[in-house]
Amino acid sequence: MSDTKHHPNRLGLWGWLGGGRWGMERYLYALHRVTGLGLLAYFLLHIVVTSSRAFGADRWKTAMDAVTGPLFKFGEYLVFVAFAFHAANGIRLALLELGFAVGEPIEPVYPYRTSVHVQRPLAIGALALAAVLVAIGTASMWLVD
Amino acid sequence: MIRDQKLWTWHILAGAVILVLLGLHMLTMHMEGVVKLEGLNPASAANEAQGGGKLQPIDWANVKARSAKVFYLVTYILLLGAALFHGLYGATNVVHEANPPRWLHKTVSALAVVVGLGLFAFGTWAAIAAFLLAKAL
Amino acid sequence: MSEMSKVTYRIRRYDPNRDTAPHYETYTIDYTPGLTVLEGLWLIKETLAPDLVWRASCRMGVCGSCGMLINGMARLACNTQISDLGTDQLVLAPLPNFNIIRDLVPDLMPMLSTHQDLHPYVVRDDVAEQEEPTGEYYQSIHDLEQYLQFSYCIKCGCCMAACPTVATDPTYAGPMPLGQVQRYNTDTRDGGFEVRKEAIAGERGPWRCHYAGECSRVCPKGVDPAKAIQLLKRQMVLDVFGLRAKKCPSKLVGKPKDAKRRNGIPEAPKPTV
Structure with a gap:
């Protein structure tokens, strides 16, 4: 190899989240990450807060009072929306990543039909399922009570 | 050291466990206004039968009633472990893939193990303590 | 697009002996129907920028040399028709995620x-x-x-x-x-x-x-x-889980014993590698 000075050209984090001539699956990928991290952050706090039930009714009420109000309710709603997406897309990903929804190897004939096309109905189905879950959650949290 | 082939397999399996148990949790806590399933919030039905007002899933009466059930105790601990592993392994991977400096990568991995084990121990203790308390009340 | 007469290439350029960072340069060439992105690059090199560098060989989508970022998407320059891009404005850059050796040449x-x-x-x-x-x-x-x-x-x-x-x-x-x-x-x-x-x-x-x-x-x-x-x-x-179907590598099929060479068919040349 020569000692030519190469210029680094990795896209970096922009390659995860940024826009481009990308397919919908890339945005689902980015959203899955963001919702996953959000859910984890909530979950770690949730464990601590809900463990107050071990100390009886008073401590439970104190803990619940500390996380009430419109801001917390809206935050909780966002967590629910993140859960709905992450769960529905997670079903899709588990099926894909275990090789169930990508199709069989085929002779590639132009225009190529790849696994991205094969799984597209599943992706749309996952989004539809997330939308249904969000609708139920919205009704339950904001409309019924 | 356990390699990613196994860790990732567990990650997927934990995802399947979470799907069922967190689904149940969400039905209990956030969808009960629309999807009414018998027994998820045991105190609500009893209270309404006695002519009382509507109870929320987070009201102490419901929390106590759920805490006293072995089913909730077991599934809570199972969900706690599965979700902690799934979430922390996933988050560690996100950090790893961002290609941080080696020291940061190692720190995050170690922190994930410490936080995961610590919260699992704490959450398990809380579930058992709440079970015993609810039984005693 | 049928009236297109000119096409503009905006090319991300980098010469390690001259530049500290990549920069874009713009070239306009005549468009002729059927022109591929690669052929346009040759035209630019012949008429406008003799020092422009890229890697290419077969010009028919077989060798895999001319991968580059064309209007935001990684493609082979040789089998990308300019008419298929739906614009007369092309933006070319070396493939991301590989170090740049020079101009459009990535280090693979x-x-x-x-x-x-x-x-x-x-x-x-x-x-x-x-x-x-x-x-x-x-x-x-x-x-x-x-x-x-x-x-x-x-x-x-x-x-x-x-x-x-x-x-x-x-x-x-x-x-x-x-x-x-x-x-x-x-x-x-x-x-x-x-x-x-x-x-x-x-x-x-x-x-x-x-x-x-x-x-x-x-x-x-x-x-x-x-x-x-x-x-x-x-x-x-x-x-x-030990559930993977273990396969034995397939067996050797020996040469047929009773087969005879037909008249006029020459022996295969000796292997060279």
Whole structure:
């Protein structure tokens, strides 16, 4: 190899989240990450807060009072929306990543039909399922009570 | 050291466990206004039968009633472990893939193990303590 | 687009002996129907920028040399018709996620080294037979179809340029090498699953793929690396539980004993390698 000075050209984090001539699956990928991290952050706090039930009714009420109000309710709603997406897309990903929804190897004939096309109905189905879950959650949290 | 082939397999399996148990949790806590399933919030039905007002899933009466059930105790601990592993392994991977400096990568991995084990121990203790308390009340 | 008479190339340029960072330069050339992006580059080199550098060879989508970022998408310049881009404004850059050697030339060596590390060849015990073949290994048409798609890979690097994980993580093997792992693991003549597993069971392995699907979308040969990687994951998961169907490498089909050479058919020349 020569000692030519190469210029680094990795896209970096922009390659995860940024826009481009990308397919919908890339945005689902980015959203899955963001919702996953959000859910984890909530979950770690949730464990601590809900463990107050071990100390009886008073401590439970104190803990619940500390996380009430419109801001917390809206935050909780966002967590629910993140859960709905992450769960529905997670079903899709588990099926894909275990090789169930990508199709069989085929002779590639132009225009190529790849696994991205094969799984597209599943992706749309996952989004539809997330939308249904969000609708139920919205009704339950904001409309019924 | 356990390699990613196994860790990732567990990650997927934990995802399947979470799907069922967190689904149940969400039905209990956030969808009960629309999807009414018998027994998820045991105190609500009893209270309404006695002519009382509507109870929320987070009201102490419901929390106590759920805490006293072995089913909730077991599934809570199972969900706690599965979700902690799934979430922390996933988050560690996100950090790893961002290609941080080696020291940061190692720190995050170690922190994930410490936080995961610590919260699992704490959450398990809380579930058992709440079970015993609810039984005693 | 039928009235297009000129086409403008905005090209990301970098000369390590002259520049500290890449920059864009713009060139306008005459458009003629059927002009490919690669042919346009030749025209620019001949008439406007003799020092413009890119890599190309076959100009028919076979050698995999001319992968570059064309209007935001990794493609081969040779089989991209300008008329298919729907614009007379082209933006060209070297494939992302590879270091730039000069202008539109990416350094593909890290990808090729990783590829080499993952045993991209038929692995089996009968080394003597492979060195001095006495026959052919049995393989049915159905067996062939299980990996044929993945064997069309031309190592152009477009998939690596499109992969979000490769965009940040240099430890991840990437779609091209992993696609080839699946290609050889699936080959019935091969018995190398275990040695390849050792190479990918850690942090460079297929779990770094989260199915953004970009590699398959940009692959100019329809290889579908994302499919290969997901099928590879399934085998790796089954392997954890001891459920992977272990295959014996296919047997040798000896030469027919009673066959006679027809008159006038010459002997094959001696092997040269």
